[in-house]
Amino acid sequence: MKIGFDNDKYLHMQSEHIKERINHFGDKLYLEFGGKLYDDYHASRVLPGFMPDSKLRMLLQLKDQAEIVIAISAGAIASNKIRGDLGITYDEDVLRLMDVFRSFGLYVGSVAITQYTGEAAADEFRHHLDSLGVPSYILHKIDGYPSNIEHIVSDEGFGKNDYIKTSRPLVVVTAPGPGSGKMATCLSQLYHEHKRGVSAGYAKFETFPVWNLPLKHPVNIAYEAATADLNDVNMIDPFHLESYGKTTINYNRDVEIYPVLKAMFERIYGTCAYQSPTDMGVNMVGNCISDDEVCREAGKAEIIRRYYTEICNIKKGLGSKDALYKIELLMKQAEISPADRKVAVAAMEVENQTHQPAVAIELDDGSIIDGKTSDLLSAPAAALLNVLKELAGIDHEKLLISPEALQPISRLKKNYLGSNDASLHSDEVLVALSISSNTDANAKAAFDQLPNLKTLNVHSSVMLDEVDEQIFKKLGMYLTCEPKTKVK
Structure with missing residues (x-):
């Protein structure tokens, strides 16, 4: 396999950058981990040389400072939501992730059950966690989230959630998959920490899209193909461009939610430390590409693989024609076809x-x-x-x-x-x-x-x-x- 990514450089640079962000806030940093913290096979395919457990190994360099909180939505537990790549339910994956993290020597502090509305299955899962000696906390579904800022950032909103007890300066919030409530968990904790006089900060670790690669770079297009079912769209961060005059890449959901997050930070702290959604990120992966052409070719290959996966899923009754149509458009953008x-x-x-x-x-x-x-x-x-x-x-x-x-x-x-x-x-x-x-x-x-x-x-x-x-x-x-x- 041709190598296009310097994994050793990444491990060092990424851990040092997170340390800098912890020091910037002082007491505590809540780091929302987008994507997979462990077994990130998408990243290893589009960045040849990136190891599937690189992010986990990077955290090992911070293990004395870090603890992990795993978030899972009550709805995912109740519906037996399946993690497609592994074929196991989200609650089963929570237990698997705990074992994986602990086997590496990382400290798993607790599990946060989010968007809770009294689901009996979530209660049963909490009992199971309790029998394993794992602390769990309830975060309720908040009416008007995320737009009704005044209600959300109040004793009737975040204030009703459990306060997750943490003991280390870096709290990594991860989850089995999307829609698990990682961001809401971080924001709820910021509210509770502020009420307790703790100066806590928030940052986001999102590997893709790569903020300092071009918008139409195949590695970034491959991310759109991978999330075609979610209809994520890569875009230039308008807030970063306006504030700094620099072009950076983000995606629609982060750009759309930024004004809401900014308003929440201002309501909690009186000010917002970030001028753009790109500012919130700590991802250094783009700085560790050692051969751009190798990664471009790997990105193109991944887009085609995603096309075949989606068209086969449709044949099985599991896929989406809208997702397939989007991937076909992305192939045209990348100037490739299945014949490649x-x-x-x-x-x-x-x-x-x-x-x-x-x-x-x-x-x-x-x-x-x-x-x-x-x-x-x-x-x-x-x-x-x-x-x-x-x-x-x-x-x-x-x-x-x-x-x-x-x-x-x-x-x-x-x-x-x-x-x-x-x-x-x-x-x-x-x-x-x-x-x-x-x-x-x-x-x-x-x-x-x-x-x-x-x-x-x-x-x-x-x-x-x-x-x-x-x-x-x-x-x-x-x-x-x-x-x-x-x-x-």
Whole structure:
């Protein structure tokens, strides 16, 4: 993988900038973390070299000063809202995040349940947290939020919320996903801290859009594609331009809410420390791009992947035609099309030749390895074996797993497990390969190449079964599929 981002520089620069912001306010800083604090795979795709846990590792440099508050809305708990990339509910993800943060040595202080209106499921979740020894606090849904400033910033608004007890100068407010009430949690705390005589500040950590990249930079366009379902729009920050005469990039929701936030700060403190929504941010990611061209190409590739994801979601009944239309417009802005995805073109060429589902994988040098459907192997399984042979320098004519080892698995599926498809999935073939690696040198050499599959692009000429799809994701490969279930 070509590297376009200096991760070490980022870890140092970002932590130092946050320290500066803490010192600016004095007693305490509430830092709203937009996006994912952990496993930020979008950032690692569009900024090659950015590690998915970079933001978490950056916080480790501040761990003696920081504590984490995880926000989750009562509505998300009651509706069993699912985090799409992981397939788990938001409340399950809160518990997962607590374990992850603690395993890194970070202090998780509490959980804030926001927008509460008496949901029984939220009460049950609080009882569960209590049984785990995790403090939780209730923040109520406030009538007129966020426009009725006079009511919100009063004892009848923020004043009715629980005061979240914190003990460290940096309070990081994060959440399982959007709409969790992170900003409201921070603002409520500022109100309560002020009443207690504590000088607390607020800042926002939002990786995208990157404020010091051009508006139409592919990395910023890729952010719009990633949030097409939310209809986020990148835009020049008019408040920053007016105040400083400098062009910076933000997005519509932050720009729209800024006058409200400014009014809230002025009502709480009598003044506002920030002249623009960009001022509120602390993100240094744009300063750590080491190769702009690499990141531009990565951004373009991500936009196309988002197109395939959305069109397949529509086929599954999960996507949005409006989101797809927006992504198509974004592709035009970036001057790209689905035909620019080499693996997609290659997979379709193989399907057209064989009239069977096909999978193509692109190596780092740009070469393409394909996998064809056979009576014994599915296309994903064949593609994985072929690419492992290529990476290990093994002749493609050599068998890594003997047919005698694979055929009993096929018979088991068809004769005893009731499967209509006797060809082997990628997980079954990888298990067989791992067993063969104990006795066969070639199988071991191929098996040892599994870590090198990470970040390789993959395309299937049909939508894959969930088992195969998850295998590619777990291997860290960038998978897309055609929006169909069989060859026409």
